[in-house]
Amino acid sequence: MTLLRRYLQHARALWLAAPGWSTLALALTVLEAAARTALMIAIGLFVGSLSESATYATWRWFLLIAALLVVGPLLQACLSAATARSSVAYLRYVSDLVAEVGVHPHGIEHLETPDLAGRLRTVVAATRDWSFVTGVDATWSIIGPRLAGVGALAVLMPWRWWVPLLVAASFFTLSKVFTGWISLAFDKLLTNPGDSRRRASYLRGLLTQTDSAKEIRLFGLADWLTDVYRATWYDAMTGLWRARRRGLGPVLLACLVMALMVGGAFALIGYDVTTGTISLAATVTMVQAILRLQSFGLLGDVSTALARNTSTLQALVGLRRELGLPAIAPVSPGDEVPRHPGGAAEVGLDEVSFTYQGSAEPAVKQVTLHIPAGQSVAVVGANGAGKSTIIKLLCGLYTPAEGTVRVDDADPAVDEAARRRVAVIFQDFARYHLSLRDNVALGAGSTDQPLLEQALTDAGGAVLLTRLDRGWDTVLSAEYDGGTDLSGGQWQRVALARALAAVAGGAGVLVLDEPTAALDVRSEAALFERFLEVTRGVTTILVSHRLSSVRHADRIVVLAASGIVEDGSHEELLALGGRYAELFTLQARRFARPSGNSVAR
CATH class of the missing domain: 1.20.1560.10 (ABC transporter type 1, transmembrane domain)
Structure with a gap:
């Protein structure tokens, strides 16, 4: 030039x-x-x-x-x-x-x-x-x-x-x-x-x-x-x-x-x-x-x-043109997306396939999954089965190479209203150097105090307020005067509170993509049970390696490289005696007491 x-x-x-x-x-x-x-x-x-x-x-x-x-x-x-x-x-x-x-x-x-x-x-x-x-x-x-x-x-x-x-x-x-x-x-x-x-x-x-x-x-x-x-x-x-x-x-x-x-x-x-x-x-x-x-x-x-x-x-300018953006003019803001009144959303994936750039094998292959509004579904499977990829497709962060993804009959990859209906807490969730109030309010887009307090309580994090010198206004980072760091478990409760606040703000699908990895088995199981209780009536998707933590979900989907291989309730899959039953039994043995009784039943 x-x-x-x-x-x-x-x-x-x-x-x-x-x-x-x-x-x-x-x-x-x-x-x-x-x-x-x-x-x-x-x-x-x-x-x-x-x-x-x-x-x-x-x-x-x-x-x-x-x-x-x-x-x-x-x-x-x-x-x-x-x-x-x-x-x-x-x-x-x-x-x-x-x-x-x-x-x-x-x-x-x-x-x-x-x-x-x-x-x-x-x-x-x-x-x-x-x-x-x-x-x-x-x-x-x-x-x-x-x-x-x-x-x-x-x-x-x-x-x-x-x-x-x-x-x-x-x-x-x-x-x-x-x-x-x-x-x-x-x-x-x-x-x-x-x-x-x-x-x-x-x-x-x-x-x-x-x-x-x-x-x-x-x-x-x-x-x-x-x-x-x-x-x-x-x-x-x-x-x-x-x-x-x-x-x-x-x-x-x-x-x-x-x-x-x-x-x-x-x-x-x-x-x-x-x-x-x-x-x-x-x-x-x-x-x-x-x-x-x-x-x-x-x-x-x-x-x-x-x-x-x-x-x-x-x-x-070169970067913007490669991404289809105007050279030196900001993107014109579209019409403001009205806040959804709330309620559970329906989720549908039909024959979805996706391959990461530079990879020879698809991360997700021919996956079909329909989740009625209000149902709680757990997605389990081995590492590399595509669990997190499905969640990213559901959020519209990736566009499938084949098939369709729908949230309330809209494509989250192109529809902002559909994207706002999905709230997710990823395993590597962001830890914002903001106040506790802002960390929770980001999910709802609102600083309504009762809403924030309810979300933090439902996430099991109300005890945090008693340990923070400035309460809701404490910056969650020790890099700032008056700020403080949180433990991994405390951060996870803040992240969960953010997701629950998003539900109060209109999200109809709540996803937990293995966000409780820093918790022990008992704490995770208790948290999931509490989570399913406070989100009753909302479409929830739980992703976890610990099968004992998701057994109370309405439905459990077992994902493999070839797609969904099993689908049913905890009791149905155990009775089936297939891959889920095998994995559940193997994990239960790790936590069996000397008497032979397992802590996971």
């Missing part, structure tokens, strides 16, 4: 983010550039008038210079205020564009693709970098000098028109070549993160994060990790450094041409002075103008910052 198109894309984003402030900033930039040009001319005329005795003209040019020296900083102050406002709007706008890449489309397949996920992480990190932030302000720091350069070009044109054009062209060429060189490096960083860079970032994280700090010190891994990180980082950066070296030649050549052009221009001015062709006032003005033409060239850190900014925006 050409630099001009990148700049136009950047300008469009700036305009869409803050049209009013951007217009004001542009107007102030034009006025400031005009003031710079006027000051340059006034200085030349003032110096020229000094060759004579002090006259009215001398004082006139002196006062004009004084006025311009006052007006310039005032315009700069106003411009700084306008650019600050436009920059804030721009950064907020781009943050929304980045966030949309993560949440649109609704599914999560793109977030589990290594290439897309790696590029997204790189773009997110780039938008937080200081160079991206300063790159927004750099827009105006570049436009102003460029416009002043146009003024200098106009001043020099009556002298020898081709000289200023050549000088300006040499500066412009150097700027273009250097910016292209810098952009190439940024593009490689943003669009091709590579496995080596990702691994290097991971290793660096191990050395600096608290999660791994104990084991690194315990096993003396610091030196080894440092050596591996260094070698991995060098391997990741070698290609980039090689590309930078290859692109350095044109930059050096452009510097040489620019030096020759500027030197030649000054030589011509000196020649005209010695021949008496130009006056002292013209000489002073022209020298200033030649120096001002460097505004068409490199402008230091602001040029680099703007290059980084436009590269980041281009990488973001």
